[in-house]
Amino acid sequence: MLEPILFTLFSIIAIVFAFNVIFRRNAVHCALHLVGVLLALSGMFVLLNAAFIAVIQILIYAGAIMVLFLFVVMLLNVKGDAALLTPGGWKGFGFFFALIIFVELLYVVLSQGGTEGTPAQTTALPPGFGSPAEIGRILYTTWLFPFEVTSILLLIAVIGAVVLAKRKFA
Amino acid sequence: MDLTFLIASAVKVLIVLGFVLLGVPLVVWMERKVIGHMQDRIGPQRVGPFGLLQTIADGIKLFFKEDIIPSGADRVVFIIAPALPVITAFLALAVVPFGDTVNVAGHAIPLQVTDVNIAILWILGTTSMGVYGIVLGGWASNSKYPLLGGLRSSAQMISYELAQGISLVSVIVVTGTLSLASIVQQQEHLWFIAYPTLFVSFVIYLLCGIAETNRAPFDLAEAETELVAGFHTEFSSMKFALYFLAEYANMMVVSGIAISVFFGGWRGPFLPPVVWFLIKLSLFLFFYVWLRATFPRLRYDQLMAFGWKVLLPASLLNLVITALWVGLTG
Amino acid sequence: MPGWTVPLEAYQLVAALLFTIGLIGVLVRRSALIIFMSIELMLNAVNLSFVTFSKQHGQMDGQIFVFFVMSVAAAEVAVGLAILVAIFRSRETANVDDVHLLKG
Numbered sequence: 319m320l321e322p323i324l325f326t327l328f329s330i331i332a333i334v335f336a337f338n339v340i341f342r343r344n345a346v347h348c349a350l351h352l353v354g355v356l357l358a359l360s361g362m363f364v365l366l367n368a369a370f371i372a373v374i375q376i377l378i379y380a381g382a383i384m385v386l387f388l389f390v391v392m393l394l395n396v397k398g399d400a401a402l403l404t405p406g407g408w409k410g411f412g413f414f415f416a417l418i419i420f421v422e423l424l425y426v427v428l429s430q431g432g433t434e435g436t437p438a439q440t441t442a443l444p445p446g447f448g449s450p451a452e453i454g455r456i457l458y459t460t461w462l463f464p465f466e467v468t469s470i471l472l473l474i475a476v477i478g479a480v481v482l483a484k485r486k487f488a
Numbered sequence: 489m490d491l492t493f494l495i496a497s498a499v500k501v502l503i504v505l506g507f508v509l510l511g512v513p514l515v516v517w518m519e520r521k522v523i524g525h526m527q528d529r530i531g532p533q534r535v536g537p538f539g540l541l542q543t544i545a546d547g548i549k550l551f552f553k554e555d556i557i558p559s560g561a562d563r564v565v566f567i568i569a570p571a572l573p574v575i576t577a578f579l580a581l582a583v584v585p586f587g588d589t590v591n592v593a594g595h596a597i598p599l600q601v602t603d604v605n606i607a608i609l610w611i612l613g614t615t616s617m618g619v620y621g622i623v624l625g626g627w628a629s630n631s632k633y634p635l636l637g638g639l640r641s642s643a644q645m646i647s648y649e650l651a652q653g654i655s656l657v658s659v660i661v662v663t664g665t666l667s668l669a670s671i672v673q674q675q676e677h678l679w680f681i682a683y684p685t686l687f688v689s690f691v692i693y694l695l696c697g698i699a700e701t702n703r704a705p706f707d708l709a710e711a712e713t714e715l716v717a718g719f720h721t722e723f724s725s726m727k728f729a730l731y732f733l734a735e736y737a738n739m740m741v742v743s744g745i746a747i748s749v750f751f752g753g754w755r756g757p758f759l760p761p762v763v764w765f766l767i768k769l770s771l772f773l774f775f776y777v778w779l780r781a782t783f784p785r786l787r788y789d790q791l792m793a794f795g796w797k798v799l800l801p802a803s804l805l806n807l808v809i810t811a812l813w814v815g816l817t818g
Numbered sequence: 819m820p821g822w823t824v825p826l827e828a829y830q831l832v833a834a835l836l837f838t839i840g841l842i843g844v845l846v847r848r849s850a851l852i853i854f855m856s857i858e859l860m861l862n863a864v865n866l867s868f869v870t871f872s873k874q875h876g877q878m879d880g881q882i883f884v885f886f887v888m889s890v891a892a893a894e895v896a897v898g899l900a901i902l903v904a905i906f907r908s909r910e911t912a913n914v915d916d917v918h919l920l921k922g
Contacts, residue, residue: 319822321822321823321824322822322823322824325824325828325829329828329832332832332836333832333835333836333839336835336836336839336840336859337839339839339843339852339855339856339859340839340840340842340843340846340847340852340856344562345849345851345852346562346565346627348851348852348855349855350565350624352855352858352859353620355836355859355862356862359862359865359866362829362832362866362869363866363869365824366829366869366870366872366873367873368869368872368873368881368884369605369606370606370609370881371865371869371881371884371885373606373609373610373613374609374885374888375865375888376613376614376616376617377609377612377613377616378888378892379858379862379888379891380616380617381613381616381617381619381646381649382616382646382892383858383891383892383895385616385619385620385623385642385646386895386896386899387851387854387855387895387899388620388623388624388627389623389639389642389643390851390899390902390903391851392623392627392635392639393639393903394851394902394903394906394912396849396851396906396912408845409845409846411845412842412845412846413842413845413846415841415845416838416841416842416845417838419837419838419841420834420835420838423834423837423838424831424834427827427830427831427834428827428831443873443876444876447876447878448878448881449605449606450606450609450666452878453878453881453882453885456878456879456882457882457885460879461879461882461886464886468886468889468890471889471890471893472889472892472893474893475892475893475894475896475897476896478896478897478900479896479897479899479900482897482900482901482903482904483900483903483904
């Protein structure tokens with residue numbers, strides 16, 4: 319009973335804020351609307367039994383990555399570009415292409431052809447589904463190698479960011 | 489979701505809200521009196537007995553002040569920004585257990601607004617969202633010093649979040665659970681502060697907590713002698729009161745978490761559990777005030793160096809040692 | 819009415835819509851920062867799709883993938899913003915139409 323209400327609420331917030339992200343001229347407003355989208359998505363993750371991922375989304379995405387975005391926007395003081403809906407250049411083609419992609423995605427989602435082999439959703443989920451214990455168990459056994467590679471990737475990103483942002487003393 | 493649960497939750501929410509809104513004036517009074525006595529003066533003494541109504545008088549004064557919004561400031565963000573730290577502070581307080589399970593009219597009601605089974609992650613998440621109130625407040629003021637103060641403050645907060653999270657992870661390694669209620673349950677015989685590596689965890693967590701709440705000696709970004717009060721320079725009247733409330737509510741959050749995780753929560757010999765929680769909370773808040781009265785503030789580069797070069801490696805090393813100890817002894 | 823559950827296709831639909839909105843942002847906006855934010859929007863739409871699939875199949879692998887997508891997104895944002903700051907320092911513009919020549 320509660321789930322359809324919450325789902326409708328979160329999806330309306332996510333879609334309206336997503337439209338605001340691409341239509342606003344002020345970069346800080348765009349970033350704040352993106353934070354709103356991330357929080358709405360986090361709510362949807364909770365509805366989908368992914369409690370750990372939902373909180374990690376708030377912690378990392380909304381709490382760290384978007385703060386980094388806001389820092390860069392505020393420090394660079396980027397001026398807004400021309401409004402989205404003024405005609406010019408290749409904008410019309412961009413809209414048309416996105417519409418084609420959307421129709422394709424709709425077809426994939428709504429057709430029954432892509433769902434062979436998946437069980438009906440009436441099977442109950444195992445009790446610890448989405449909990450940190452389950453994530454930890456799988457992450458350190460089945461997915462250990464990608465985990466280690468990701469940690470090296472993050473190290474490379476840190477080094478790269480520091481090197482790129484240093485002023486060159488020529 | 490039955491009716492008992494709804495009514496009990498509503499009452500608990502009102503209790504926590506009321507406690508923070510009534511407790512903060514008391515904490516402010518305590519701070520002014522304690523700092524006054526530590527500086528060999530008396531502090532507020534005229535308004536009400538022992539100056540107890542001083543904070544109320546200040547609140548009434550702030551209420552009647554003119555509410556100024558600078559020209560060129562972003563109106564919507566300027567109005568919303570002070571509310572964000574308060575919202576995140578209350579969200580974090582929702583998972584702190586302030587008492588044992590009580591029996592009211594035959595129903596067992598735990599004294600905790602919600603018992604989330606990922607409570608520690610929730611705390612870390614809401615404290616990271618608290619950065620937005622600072623950075624947006626600084627930016628929305630459309631003024632140089634608030635912007636710099638806001639950026640400095642939020643850079644400080646996100647730097648100390650890391651060491652704070654890792655020091656709490658050492659506790660999770662020992663307890664095996666993220667839920668605050670069960671962490672308090674597990675401290676039945678021995679508080680976690682008694683374990684050596686967890687004592688180090690506590691020290692790191694407390695230092696990071698003080699830096700997170702922008703309190704002395706880490707309060708450079710909002711000190712009057714530095715950046716003209718930093719991110720809350722342009723906020724007057726009730727917006728400033730909200731920032732002020734948020735600072736003390738965040739102090740209560742940090743203290744509440746430290747009490748629940750390291751000091752046995754509401755456990756204690758003779759008195760009822762809620763009273764023990766309040767006693768421990770008061771001791772922590774007194775410690776905060778004592779630090780403010782005693783230490784000079786750290787320079788910004790000293791502050792950031794301390795967070796990144798000292799606390800973060802220390803908490804990582806502590807985590808490794810704790811994990812080794814738990815793994816070897818079981 | 820009790821017992822109404824949301825069909826998982828609805829979540830996929832929302833994910834598809836968010837992906838398309840992000841795609842419009844990447845193709846049509848000219849400011850590099852907004853393009854970055856639209857890319858993040860697309861990544862989040864994909865995350866939602868992964869989590870929905872994870873629930874549909876009853877396996878946790880979808881959520882593990884979301885974990886990796888988030889880590890990679892964090893790394894990408896850090897490096898990408900550093901590049902953006904470096905470009906902005908030398909050319910004073912964040913408009914992607916103005917940085918079409920290799921030499922500054």
